[in-house]
Amino acid sequence: MVSLLVLVIAALFAIAAYAIRHGNAIRMVIGLSILANAVNFLIISVGFKGDVAPFVGAAGTPADPLVQALILTAIVIGLGVTAFALGLAYVLIREEESTEVEDFRRLKG
Amino acid sequence: MPLIYLYASRLLLRAPNSLVDGMAVDVGLWLLIALSLPFLFAILAPILGRLGPRVPGWVGLGAGVASFLILLVLWGAEGEVRVDLPWIPSAGIAFALRLNPLSLLFGLIATGMGALIFGYSASYMARERVAGPFYLYMGLFMGAMLGLILAGDLILLFLFWELTTLSSFLLIGLEKGEKRSTDAALKALLLTGLGGIALLLAFLALASVVGSFDLELVLGAGDQVVASGLYVPILLLFVVAVLAKSAQFPFHIWLPDAMVAPTPVSAYLHSAAMVKAGIFLLALFLPVLVSDLWILVLLPLGIGTMILGGLQAIRATDLKRILAYSTISQLGLLASSFALATVLGQGAGLLHTLNHAVMKGALFLVAGAVIYATGMNDIRELGGLRRAMPLTAIACGLAALSLAGVPPLGGFLSKEAFFEATWESGLLWAPILGVIGGGLTFAYAWNFFSRLFLGPRRGGVVVEPKALAIPALILGALALTLGIFPGLVTGLISGALSPGEVFAPSLLQWNVPAAIMSLLSAFLGLLLIWRYADTRALLQRIARGLRRVTPNRAYGAFVGGVQGAGQRMALATQNGSLRRYSLVLFIAVGAALLLPLIPLQGAPLLIDTVVTLPGPASLRTVALAIVLVAMIVFAVLAAVLRTTLHAVLSLSGMGFLLAMAFMLLNAPDLAMTQVLVELVLLVIFLIVIYKLPLRAIKPSPRRRASDLLLALGILIGITAVVNPSLATFDSSVAEFYLGPDLVNETGGTNVVNVIITDFRGFDTLGEISVIALAALALYTLFRRRRRG
Structure with missing residues (x-):
């Protein structure tokens, strides 16, 4: 049996890859951002169990707190990576006067 | 070398604990001082250069003399000196230094020659613009060489060994931007660096057999090493290291090219000291590694290199290249001496190491003085300089005759001892080839002197640079002294041999076979001198015929091949297409993820397409x-x-x-x-x-x-x-955080927050660093753009 979660994760990865394969610089950054989200969602799904948030003293089975702590860090790092990639794309687009990465002459040795 | 000062201060603090220890510590401290003086000089050299162009040379002379005297006095007063400081005790690596007859002999060569060369450099380098880094690297080299000689631990020895390679590389490549210079530096680095890797592997294998990095334990474990299964690889790796460092066939090709460095570098590193490091290792490790295989591998290569270098020295016309090939040839003689593995062979090798440092150092200083005075370096365009440069002529004559092996000079004694050792070996070909090598040496040594200083005057009007002639003259006089009074050093050399053995050659004791061999080689030399120009022309024709099969050709093909392959690979993978990169990336990651799944252990795949909701509906x-x-x-x-x-x-x-x-x-x-x-x-x-x-x-x-x-x-x-791994995920680690003690220990009830702040604080620090780095990178990116 395939859980819905697995299909969602796989779909997000596939969409991210498709966006990154697109030749547009901004689209590539969007793809990177989707990829970061896909990874985060993969990790939270791994720890999916229980029915209450992990608080001490909550009634019920708590969710896995460790994966949540990992993702908390990963979300912020994803922001840093995306912001940097976007800045890079911006500078390249301005200097090369094109949004298509195949036109970026400065990347070619 | 802050390390040494750290240890020195630790030593001083420890000294009062025990009076006996305190005495030993004082002595060891002197050894540390002798070792650190060159490094101290290297650090100060760039500052000293501002005080005047000659100042660093004079201070270097002082540092060299001081180290030399400390070693000598220490030996005279204390005999063997040991320093044992803990360095990386968990790995069994110690900062250990040993002063014994062998290390003293080589140490005196390294510091004494260094001091003279620094005195020479004060004048020679005064008008050079690369003088600043020159003194820094020379000081670094002197310290590294001394460290390599004194080291009492395999790892320490290896580190100093690599430091000499590095400083040699920096000194050859002093003229940045000159293609000849950088190519030569790269060649030296690649070949001697290869030797360095071989040495490290050999040392690690040795240590694994003996169970210690301690040099004394390793040196005492000869039978154990030879009997072990690793003996053959150890010996071969060791031989590669020695051949590469001491410029032996087929690794010798870096040394002639290294002559692009200033003459003091050639005189010091590439004739007197660094190239002797391989010879030093032969002398040091002979007791551990000697066997029939040792002789079988080393002797043909050594004697072959001796003859090959001699032929090339006759063929060459550039002053410094003649001396470089001569050095290769003489190093071949030294390697053969130790390859014989007899008392006489070792004694001859040690004495000739000293003699060669003296006479070849002198010849290089002469060549430097001639090039300095005339601006020319082709021996065919020079001649009759005896009146214009009388002091240089005397120095050259003494050194060349010593090299040719003419009595009563130092070179005669060690060459005779070498001849006698080859005769004793019982191999017929060794003395024959030795005589041929000796004849070649005789011919080019005499030609070097007579062509430059005798005969009709050639080349422009010159004034003798006295400051350059005097160091050469000192070495020339030393070559004579060593011939007449060999007793000055033979005691020390005997001490470096097996206990109880004595090596005492003298002008008054003649060994008949050796004397006949000497006469034969002198006769061959005279024959060659008579038809010198014809011999050179013949050799040049042969070299042209062989130009497709030289080691240089192989080196060029290898380096060109690596560069070509690298370029092709870069063009194929780094072609500037981001789409190509992402494709490669996805395929690589996909392969890495899917490969472990190939033996599918009944894991559910997409076969069952019923999609289920997570958890109960x-x-x-x-x-x-x-x-x-x-x-x-x-x-x-x-x-x-x-x-x-x-x-x-x-x-x-x-x-x-x-x-x-x-x-x-x-x-x-x-x-x-x-x-x-x-x-x-x-x-x-x-x-x-x-x-x-x-x-x-x-x-x-x-x-x-x-x-x-x-x-x-x-x-x-x-x-x-994901599907199988999601189902089998083990979340028991998280149970630790959900335990009842959490609130008591941390004071928090939100478990995720507690993990972030109390348990995984470093993750958060890393996360903040990433954000700061991204911001910094973006700032740089945009600022660069604004500047345009």
């Missing part, structure tokens, strides 16, 4: 399913919409839906963070889009089909990987 899971499907829709929109603004808004929508999913998956902290981050990201995206001139995304129809195929492949692949 409830309002919450239904809501989750709706949110997830919406999230996918927004993600697709972000990936396909043509207007940049629409695509970005879709991405943002996907992010907020993910936050909702987090909420439904019992992760309120994540939901909050995701919302905040998504807001920031949206603002950044909007600013960029607002600033960008081109807002529409061009469609790319040609590629769409293949990209879709790739995406489909990823969809299937990720499902195949």
Whole structure:
């Protein structure tokens, strides 16, 4: 049996890859951002169990707190990576006067 | 060398603990001082250069003399001196120094020659613009060489060995931007560096056999090493290291090219000291590694190199290249002496090491003085300089006669001892080839002197540079002294041999076979001198005929091949196409993920296509399913919409839906963070889009089909990987954080927050660093753009 979660994760990865394969610089950054989200969602799904948030003293089975702590860090790092990639794309687009990465002459040795 | 000072201060602090220890510590401290003086000089040299162009040379002379005297006095007063400081005790590596007859002999050569060369450099380098780094690297080399000689630990020895390689590389490449200079430096680094790797492997294998890096333990474990299964690889690696460092066939090709360095470098590193490091290792490790194989491998290579170098020295016409080939030839003689592995052979090798340092050092200083005075370096264009440069002529005559092996000079005694040792070996070919090598040496040594200083005057009017002639003259006089009074050093050399053995050659004791061999080689030499020009022409014809099979050719093919392959690989993989990179990346990651799955252990794949909701069906899971499907829709929109603004808004929508999913998956902290981050990201995206001139995304129809195929492949692949691992995930680690003691220990009830702050604080520090780094990089990027 395939859980819905697995299909969602796989779909997000596939969409991210498709966006990154697109030749547009901004689209590539969007793809990177989707990829970061896909990874985060993969990790939270791994720890999916229980029915209450992990608080001490909550009634019920708590969710896995460790994966949540990992993702908390990963979300912020994803922001840093995306912001940097976007800045890079911006500078390249301005200097090369094109949004298509195949036109970026400065990347070619 | 702050390390040494650290240890020195630790020693001083420890000294009062025990009176006996205190005495020993004082002595050891002197050895540390002798070792650190050259390094201290190296550090100060750039500052000293500002005081005047000659100042660093004079201070270097002082440092060399001081180290020399400390070693000598220490030996005279204390005999053997040991320093044992803990360095990396967990790995069994110590900072150990040993002063014994062998290390004293080589140490005196290194410091004494160094001091003279620094005195010479004060004048020679005064008008050079590379003088600053020259003194820094020379000081570094002197310290490294002394360290290598004194080291009492395999790892320490290896580190100093590599430091000599490095300083040699820096000194050959002093003239930055000159292709000849950088090519020569690279060649020396690659070949001697190869030797360094071989040496490290040999040392590690040795230590694994003996069970210690301690040099004394290793040196005492000869039988154990020879009997072990690793003996053959150890010996071969060791021989490669020695051949590469001491410029023996087929690794000798770096030494003639290294002559592009200033003459003091050639005189010091590439004739007197560094190239002797390989010889030093032979002398040091002879007791451990000696066997029939040792003789079989080393002797033919040594004697072969001796003859090859001699022939090349006759063929060469550049003053310094003649001396370089001569050095290769003489190093061949030294390697053969130790290859014989007899008392006489070792004694001859040690004495000739000293003699060669003296006479070849003198000849290099002479060559430097001639080049300095005339500006010419082709021996065919020079001649009759005896009246213009009388002191240089005397120095050259003494050194050349010593090299030729004429009594009563030092070179005669060690060459005779070598001849006698080859005769004793019982091999017929060794003395014959030895005589031929000796004849070649006789011929080019005499030709070097007579061509430069005798005969008709050639070359322009010159004034003798006295400051350059005097160091050469000192060495020339020393060559004579060593011939007449060999007793000055033979006591020390006997001490370096096996206990009880004595090596005492003298002008008054004649060994008949050796004397006949000497006469034969002198006769051959005279024959060659008689037809010198013809011999050279013949050798040049032979060399032209052989030019396709030289080691230089192999080296060129190898380096060219590596560079070509690297270029082709860079062009194939780094072609500037981001699409190509991403394709390679996805395929590589996909392969890495899927490979472990190949033996599928009955893991459920897509065969069973019933999609199930996570957990038991409830309002919450239904809501989750709706949110997830919406999230996918927004993600697709972000990936396909043509207007940049629409695509970005879709991405943002996907992010907020993910936050909702987090909420439904019992992760309120994540939901909050995701919302905040998504807001920031949206603002950044909007600013960029607002600033960008081109807002529409061009469609790319040609590629769409293949990209879709790739995406489909990823969809299937990720499902195949994630599905089984999701089912079997072991979350027992998390139980630790959910225990009842958490509140008592941390004072927090939100477990995720407690993990972030109390347990995984470094993760958060790393996360903040990433953000700071991204901000810094962006700042640099935009500032560079503004400057334009």
